[in-house]
Amino acid sequence: MNEVPTTPASLAGALQDSRRFLLHAVEGLRAEDWRVPRLPIVNPVAWELGHVGWFQERWILRHLGGRAALLSKGDLLYNSSEVHHHTRWDLELPGPRATLDTMDRILERVLERLESVEWTAEEKAFHLLALFHEDMHGEALIYLRQTLGYPGPRHRGTPQAPQGAEIEGDIAFPRGTLVAGASPEEVFAFDNEQWAHEVEVQPFALARRPVTEAEFLEFLEDGGYTRREFWSEPGWAWKQSERAQHPVYWSRRSDKTWQVRRYDEWSPIGPRLPVVNVNAFEAEAWCRWAGRRLPTETEWQYAASLSAPSSGPPRRYPWGAEAPGPDRAHLDLETPHPISVDALALGDSAHGCRGMLGNVWEWTASAFLPYPGFAPGAYADYSLPWFETHRVLRGGSFATRSRLLHNGLRNFFLPERRDVFAGFRSAALGDPG
Numbered sequence: 448m449n450e451v452p453t454t455p456a457s458l459a460g461a462l463q464d465s466r467r468f469l470l471h472a473v474e475g476l477r478a479e480d481w482r483v484p485r486l487p488i489v490n491p492v493a494w495e496l497g498h499v500g501w502f503q504e505r506w507i508l509r510h511l512g513g514r515a516a517l518l519s520k521g522d523l524l525y526n527s528s529e530v531h532h533h534t535r536w537d538l539e540l541p542g543p544r545a546t547l548d549t550m551d552r553i554l555e556r557v558l559e560r561l562e563s564v565e566w567t568a569e570e571k572a573f574h575l576l577a578l579f580h581e582d583m584h585g586e587a588l589i590y591l592r593q594t595l596g597y598p599g600p601r602h603r604g605t606p607q608a609p610q611g612a613e614i615e616g617d618i619a620f621p622r623g624t625l626v627a628g629a630s631p632e633e634v635f636a637f638d639n640e641q642w643a644h645e646v647e648v649q650p651f652a653l654a655r656r657p658v659t660e661a662e663f664l665e666f667l668e669d670g671g672y673t674r675r676e677f678w679s680e681p682g683w684a685w686k687q688s689e690r691a692q693h694p695v696y697w698s699r700r701s702d703k704t705w706q707v708r709r710y711d712e713w714s715p716i717g718p719r720l721p722v723v724n725v726n727a728f729e730a731e732a733w734c735r736w737a738g739r740r741l742p743t744e745t746e747w748q749y750a751a752s753l754s755a756p757s758s759g760p761p762r763r764y765p766w767g768a769e770a771p772g773p774d775r776a777h778l779d780l781e782t783p784h785p786i787s788v789d790a791l792a793l794g795d796s797a798h799g800c801r802g803m804l805g806n807v808w809e810w811t812a813s814a815f816l817p818y819p820g821f822a823p824g825a826y827a828d829y830s831l832p833w834f835e836t837h838r839v840l841r842g843g844s845f846a847t848r849s850r851l852l853h854n855g856l857r858n859f860f861l862p863e864r865r866d867v868f869a870g871f872r873s874a875a876l877g878d879p880g
Contacts, residue, residue, distance in 0.1 A: 472588035501525035599710035682728030727862035755797035765796035776805035844868035
């Protein structure tokens, strides 16, 4: 299930796999856990799951299939474009069992339809949109478990991730040209990836690995959260309004050591674990403290895609053309937490950057903006409302589905979000020569 499905049969298997992952994300939650607090960064569980079912019905059964609505009040309950976030707690939503039963009925009809559908480009595009949409909500529900301190999900596998020798330092990248964006020949591309265009890249140097918890702790203990010179204006305003004094899930013990909450358990700072659940403002402040900066999304993708020798064709994945597997990237919730930044050497980019796909999303310095010639897709609210206000992240986390990822995928969140499984890697200031 690591590759993008291209046939009705493979798509049917992927949809069932995505549903298993979604159910795994809520496995073990009690009925009272579904009634989550009214927070701006989570949804009621019943709404989140019902929205996934509604999305399949809206775009596959109704848009493609021309069927009448199966959900009599679906548009009034689950249309995220119309049902504003803060109102979702006030809706008369079906209970857990009824929600899951309805989702089952919708998926059964989708799978039945796939057995006889004419497999056109439009059919493929909307089925993949529904698949990736469900994959993303599965990851969001893992965020929810972390945000609310619920028990973590079960391991889904045993990753081949022995810790390797510690890797340090930067990789210098030459001046060049990146072809950013998808080509029309791609199996699928989100509207914000359309279409391919050339971008000139100036020389830069990028860290071989993400910043660790131990490195972020040095910033914290050096007064990083109290020293104005390290923070941008919006970052300082956010810090003051939130009274942020440390990463959101960190706590200082009576013996003056620090611990991190991972779901409902506390553990020591990991010397070689990537820092996670920090926002873009915190990442930028660390970089200024360290005399570094965040890379742009163009630099990030260039580093991930550049072949060796540099004149070769760009790579789809940092390691080459082969789809992600657990020996190269920590994805698919193989374990429900990050692993060492030194692990998975087989996933290195051609020039030696490690962990560029999976483990933790990586903040970039780039605002989320449309590519030249952008036109919104049929699901117009996927990207269009979020341009300029959101920040681009690249790479994927341990909870991201592997079939979703490639070097060109653009994720985007508000820069103040700390619930996302995001960390960062830094770039050197100036021309590396």
